[in-house]
Amino acid sequence: MRIMTLQPASGALVDQIVARLEQAILTGELAQGQKLSEQTLSDRFGVSRGPLREAIRTLEGRQLLERTPFSGVRVVQLSLDDLEQLLTTREALEGMASRQAAENMTLHETRQLRVRLAAFEDSYRREGVDGVFRVRSAGDDLHTLIVRGSRNRWLIDIICNELYPLLQICRFQSTAVTLRTRQRIEVVHREHEAIIVAIERRDADAAEAAMRAHLVASRTILMAQLRGEPPATAVAGA
Amino acid sequence: MRIMTLQPASGALVDQIVARLEQAILTGELAQGQKLSEQTLSDRFGVSRGPLREAIRTLEGRQLLERTPFSGVRVVQLSLDDLEQLLTTREALEGMASRQAAENMTLHETRQLRVRLAAFEDSYRREGVDGVFRVRSAGDDLHTLIVRGSRNRWLIDIICNELYPLLQICRFQSTAVTLRTRQRIEVVHREHEAIIVAIERRDADAAEAAMRAHLVASRTILMAQLRGEPPATAVAGA
DNA sequence: ATATAAGATATTGTTGACAATCTCGCTTAT
DNA sequence: ATAAGCGAGATTGTCAACAATATCTTATAT
Missing domain, CATH: 1.20.120.530 (GntR ligand-binding domain-like)
Known part of the structure; x- marks a missing residue:
């Protein structure tokens, strides 16, 4: 029998990142319009940039993040x-x-x-x-x-x-x-x-x-x- | 002056893959419910699996692809x-x-x-x-x-x-x-x-x-x- | 002094290799 | 003969290094 880990370990690592990132945005922990660097986020979540980028793409599809090519992603800013x-x-x-x-x-x-x-x-x-x-x-x-x-x-x-x-x-x-x-x-x-x-x-x-x-x-x-x-x-x- | 390339080279490679994949799905080239392997697609588009996976995540957000973890992605099948x-x-x-x-x-x-x-x-x-x-x-x-x-x-x-x-x-x-x-x-x-x-x-x-x-x-x-x-x-x- | 341009730095985009997981075929025992 | 268990192969998930691009700094000319 395996020891139960703290995080739900819901299969793919990407899904966990999506959930945590969405949570951070929804709670206001990440402010609207704030610029996010991939390096910072990957350090923060303790994962590599690969899964993180996929998570960003997912949130982007839900309009929670906005990306400008070669510039970075920002939390959406709603007027x-x-x-x-x-x-x-x-x-x-x-x-x-x-x-x-x-x-x-x-x-x-x-x-x-x-x-x-x-x-x-x-x-x-x-x-x-x-x-x-x-x-x-x-x-x-x-x-x-x-x-x-x-x-x-x-x-x-x-x-x-x-x-x-x-x-x-x-x-x-x-x-x-x-x-x-x-x-x-x-x-x-x-x-x-x-x-x-x-x-x-x-x-x-x-x-x-x-x-x-x-x-x-x-x-x-x-x-x-x-x-x-x-x-x-x-x-x-x- | 640079020689004009055939593909529009619209900045990010991922966006091109998204466009081409969407096109393939919308024209029926990729049939509904068809299983897609990342290796096959990356060979087909001549890119690495990294950007391809991001493209898949994007299309997944638009409900055009459905993913089952560790199993693969399928083109959406509409009843x-x-x-x-x-x-x-x-x-x-x-x-x-x-x-x-x-x-x-x-x-x-x-x-x-x-x-x-x-x-x-x-x-x-x-x-x-x-x-x-x-x-x-x-x-x-x-x-x-x-x-x-x-x-x-x-x-x-x-x-x-x-x-x-x-x-x-x-x-x-x-x-x-x-x-x-x-x-x-x-x-x-x-x-x-x-x-x-x-x-x-x-x-x-x-x-x-x-x-x-x-x-x-x-x-x-x-x-x-x-x-x-x-x-x-x-x-x-x- | 200000504006412009060139270079240094940091960040994003991309790639190939490595690890984890599933699927399918084969062996073996009932 | 059939079903359960095991193992090889293939596929997905993850990572760290490399290349391309943008941003910031600095120097120079007006």
Whole structure:
């Protein structure tokens, strides 16, 4: 029997590097726009430059790193406009995911949505967590549950592996956003419930519309806050 | 002055390999599900395994290759369900792109749409090309023009660099789909015009709805044909 | 003093060799 | 005769050295 090593030893060394690098970027340990030298990183992770370069290529494909030939790689730097476009893209994708979830989720899965909603209500009654940039590492929050319920491998991949990491990055450039009044939190709760109701009724149109309305409202309010404008009675047109 | 080399020598060797590998996959030269050995590929392209492996990692990120550790890489194999999910994801993304195109396109760009529509009409009057899987290598067809007009870097990237290549692959597993009656072609033309009209009027809702209707109709008819069912008076609900 | 150009240095790009792992064919025992 | 176990071959994973390119420093000329 072999002694259990500390690191999970998930087969290829490259995958470990990808995970650790992504973690470092998502936690803000590596700041946005920071230039990374291969030598430094390979020393830091204790591996050669070969696997490291493959890991960089992988993260580059997920838009977390940007490379300029013969110059080096930098952590992606997201502007306010980038964030807005990201949230708009999310509306399209999660809207469709919600539609397909209404069509394809099992009865058991829809019950899990109710469980999640209750847990969410408990947690924000206690701590008032921020909704948009919520850490999805657990992979069982409401939005992720709905996305996976779509049974659409492309939607699941794009949303969970590309969009969510990019949104997570933005969380660390705007930590001051966590104000989120109790009022808004209760609105979010109602919006979440509207989505679940639509999915339970297998009403695809309503499910997409409800998700879109929820995300449009969140984006509008968030961008207004970030840009320092008054919220101006945010309209939630689907 | 240096003698011009045959290959464009676009900086990094890896990028050339990526382009050539992608080309080989998209043209069907490398069949779906085919197993690829690194040694064979590196011999074929006349490069070492280092850059080749980086290229493989890049294509893997675009879902064109699938890797199983210590076993090798295979060209992605797309089922009929995969294609349907792909087309559904496309509806979400291009629908939103059309919406943002209505909001952000310049006047000059909207005129280009008209030019493209006329050119498209000419070409299908002569050859009757298939619409869904049209080769987008030129990068100036109607759909690409609209997507770029959205000014949304994430939409543009996902649609052009991920979705379109995957759709292109499907083209070679279903060459028998090129029937496409003249009747359908004229309907497509009207749908295209409806999209352009909405964009010209800066009507975002209408632009998204028109694009969605167009793509839903195309998907419905295509899948019905591929699955051998009768088209059954395809409804085009937005 | 400033701007330009040439060289030194550091970093990225590439290569071939070495180690770890899997696959397939062969032997052997029931 | 068939199945399990072993070993040879092939393939993937990793590493350290070499070549190409960019960046920074320094010297020189205006």
